[in-house]
Amino acid sequence: RGWCKAEVEWSSARSHSEQNRWIDAPESQQRNEEESEGEQEPELLGKVPMAPEIFEKEMSSAAFTHRSDAEEVKKLQFKVFLQKVSECEEALLGLLPEGQLGQLAKALPYFKKLRVLRLRDFKVGRAEAGEFAKALASNQTIRELEIRALRRFDLGLGHAIAEALKTNSTLTSINLEDNHMGEEGGKAICEALKTNSTLTSISLKDNHIYDEGAQAICEALRCNSTLTSVNLEENQIGVEGGKAIGQALKTNSTLTSIDLKDNGMGEEGGKAIAEALRSNSTLTRIELTFNGIGSEGGKAICEALKTNSTLTSINLAGNFISEQVLAKIQKRCRLAAPEAAKAWTGRVRIEALTQKLKVLCNPSELSFEFEWCPLDVAQVKAICEALMRNSTVTSINLTWCSMGDEGAEAICVALKSNSTLTSIDLRLNDMGSEGGKAIGEALKTNSKVTSINLARNVIRVEGGKAIGEALKTNSTLTSIDLEQNNIRDEGCKAIGKALKTNSTLTSINLEQNNIRDEGCKAIAEALKTNSTLASINLQLCGIGLEGAEALAEALKSNKTVREIKLFGNDIPEECEQAWAVRRARERFPKPCPP
Structure with a gap:
């Protein structure tokens, strides 16, 4: 009804979108306590104000008890909209569904005093990304822009923002943290920095731009003469x-x-x-x-x-x-x-700790942790030497010990002779291609380890290929985590080839690995014959429609996969392929077994 729509619009003109989420939650999201007991709380989405000319069109089809009220509602909405929007200096808009960014683009010219705009955790379509970028390019008031933690980073938005930066003449600070834009998105932004003459600060933290993105940044820094602050934290x-x-x-x-x-x-x-x-x-x-x-x-x-x-x-x-x-x-x-x-x-006093490993441990103490403790090569070797003699420890956590390739190679020597370890965590260890190769070599002969975590290292294509070779012969590993290792499509192809014959692995995490459609097709091909994998994580991998189509086709015959995670890829949620994957996944409503 007309008056109801108007009230929602007046509410959405607030400067912080979370202020109106509970007030304006649709009926489908409002439940009484009895109905909601034991259920997960519904997600309350944000909303941006609608430009008056758009609101007028909406009112032409809205229902009114008295049709003459329509004109009064239009006038009132225009008055309230201008009153709130024209005085807004800082806006924080979050949890926006697809379509809202396009609506913001139309309303932006009315924000005459807006200096700071923060957009967090939202969805965006390609067409509206272009609309927003055009509005941003001509905007003369915004000085600080934040576009952060996108639910699915669309390269279309990255390129659109880059185009806007080439002509915008007022922005001085831009925060693009936690968007996982990858190399291509990073390159597009950097190309714009070559000609932009107003930005003084940019944050690209945690965007997985890798070495190619870093090289693009460097090209920009040679030309740019205004940037004074750059954040490239956690970009591998x-x-x-x-x-x-x-x-x-x-x-x-x-x-x-x-x-x-x-x-x-x-x-x-x-x-x-x-x-x-x-x-x-x-x-x-x-x-x-x-x-x-x-x-x-x-x-x-x-x-x-x-x-x-x-x-x-x-x-x-x-x-x-x-x-x-x-x-x-x-x-x-x-x-x-x-x-x-x-x-x-x-120096960490490692000798006393490793001594515990050299003697027979208490049977109730079967795990050992050095988590978040930087170790040099000598210290890692001391631990490995102890593991070679120890006969009771089944789990070791070496997360973020910064051991590098040499440390990884020492670990691999231990894995070749240790006969009790079943779980090893080597996340965040600055391990490169050589370390990845060493791990792969060890897994070819080790017959005890069932779970290994190599997330957030940089084993790259060569390391990925080595892991693939190992998976062809290894017969004990059930879970492997390779998140954020930049193995790309070539590394993924090697893993896909191995999965055709591997008969023990039930879970694999390939999130954020730049594998794109070709790598995804290799995984899909493997799923046609693999009969053990139950969980696959392919989030934020740059997969498009071709990859999704291949997965959907493979799932027609595969009967064991219970979960495929595809969040953050370039696959429109409404597309046929995404629905096909979702339908296949829903054959098994229960979560995967551990």
Whole structure:
């Protein structure tokens, strides 16, 4: 009814969308306590205000007790809309369903005083992404923009935002964190930065742009003359990306702050940064936490700081750098959070811990953890030597120990002879292709491990191929997690080939691996013959309609898969292929067995 629609519109003109979610929840989302007992709370979606001209069209088909009320409602809506929207200086809009971004594009010209716009956790279609970008390109008021945690990052939106940045002349800060835009999205944004002349700050944290995206950033930094702050935290740029950043910092003369935390740059990447610090004269702050730089990389940075006179803050926590080197660095530059750095980089008293492994453990204590404890190669080898002798420990957690390839190789030697370990967690260890190959080699002969977690390393294509080779012969592994390893379609093809004959694996996680349609097709082909896999995670992999179609076709004959996760791919929810996958998944309403 007309009056009801008008009330919803007046409510949606608030500056924060969460303020109107409960008030305007549709009847289908409103339930009494008796009906909702024991059920999950419904999701209450956000809404943006409707431009007056759009509202007028809506009212022409709305129901009124007295038709003459329609004109009064239009006038009132226009008055309330202008009153709230024209004075709004900061807006936070979240949980928006598809279609709302397009509506915001039409309403944006009415926000005459809007300086800060934050868009979080929303869905977007390609057409409306273009509409919003056009509105943003011509906008003359917004200074700070945040587009964060998209439910499904559409490359169309990435390219659209990039196009807007080429012509927008007022934005000074943009936050694109946690969008998993990948290399292509990163490249598009970087291309725009080459010509943009107003942005001073950009955050691309946790977007999986990898080394190619980092190289694109570097190209932009060579041309851009306004950016002063860049955040590239958690992008897995690796050694090559670190080298590229180093090259860019040698010539860039505007950047004062850069965040490179948790990127697996290693010793060589650290040395490249050090080389840049010798000549760079503008950088005052750099964040290098958890990059596996090591003492040699630390020494190079220390040497560079002898001549650098502008850097005032550097964070090197979690990098295997000896306390002596850190002390020298601290004399020349203020170490960020020095106490934390000391706690993370000082030598861990590992001998006493490994001694527990060398003797017969209490049968009730069958797991061991070194989680979040940076270890150097010697310490990892000490643990491995103990594991080779121990006959009771069944589970070990080495998450975020920054052991790198050498540490991984030591672990693999232990796995070849240990006969009791069934579960091993090696997440977040700066493990590269060589480490991935070593793990693959060990899994060919190990006959006890049933679960291995290699998430958030950087084993890349070669490591993925090695894992694929191992899965052809391994007959005990039931679960493997390869999330965020950038194995790409070639690595995925090797794994898909192995899954055609593997008869033990029940769960595999390939989330955020850049596998796209070709890699997805390889998995789909394997599902036609595989009879053990029950759970597959393919979220945020850049899969499009072709990959979804291949999966849907494979699921017609596959009778064991109970769960396929496809969130965050380039597959419209309403498309036939997505429905086919969903129908196949719904054959098994119960969750997968552990």
